[in-house]
Amino acid sequence: MAAQAILFKEKQRYTQFWLWAILLGVSGLLLAGFVYRVFLGSNMGNHTLSDIQLGLVVLLVGVGLPLFFFRMRLITKVLPGEVRVRFSPFQLKAVRIPLHLVRDFERLVYNPIGDYGGWGIRWSSKGKAYNMSGNEGVQLYFYNRKPILIGSQRSLELFEAIRKAKEMGPGKEV
Structure with missing residues (x-):
């Protein structure tokens, strides 16, 4: 069976500046807080999360969320x-x-x-x-x-x- 001809094909991604500014801004704040607390040993308010828990939040939200939006199409x-x-x-x-x-x-x-x-x-x-x-x-x-x-x-x-x-x-x- 012959493959059908594609008359039109378009792949779109999220390109809105405001969306990426929010996602990367949140990621940057989480990463800065992680570095400030874990590597510099400074206190930031109440320590409700352990260093490992904070690392998981940074990984899931700070890295995972922007990556998830980048993969959407x-x-x-x-x-x-x-x-x-x-x-x-x-x-x-x-x-x-x-x-x-x-x-x-x-x-x-x-x-x-x-x-x-x-x-x-x-x-x-x-x-x-x-x-x-x-x-x-x-x-x-x-x-x-x-x-x-x-x-x-x-x-x-x-x-x-x-x-x-x-x-x-x-x-x-x-």
Whole structure:
């Protein structure tokens, strides 16, 4: 069986400056507190945690949390007859959206916080959203369920690829 042609592929990561400033700021404060207490032997308030416990907190929150956010990504693929969306590491397999179930679709500018409550995999009265950063995407409207928004840094290319994939139907070659 021949592999299906990929009409569009995009991998997005969190690139918001404010998010990384908070994550790295917290990491820096934890690391500085760890060095101050363990290596310099200075007191910082009440010692409610042992040095080992503090080291584990620094490792989990100070290193693990930024690494976890760095590994997060939204992968969008458009193939003939379907769209695949995967929000890694939360979804092990991509969500497959057959385009024959899509009644209509549009490219739009939206308010991530106002419309969906933020970024990630979000549910609201407007439907479901897969978004990573920015405020542009393609909204898919279905015959029998609420819409799905796919956020994209290249929303025009995504829209055109979906249009082409819907016309082609499933399993066709380019």
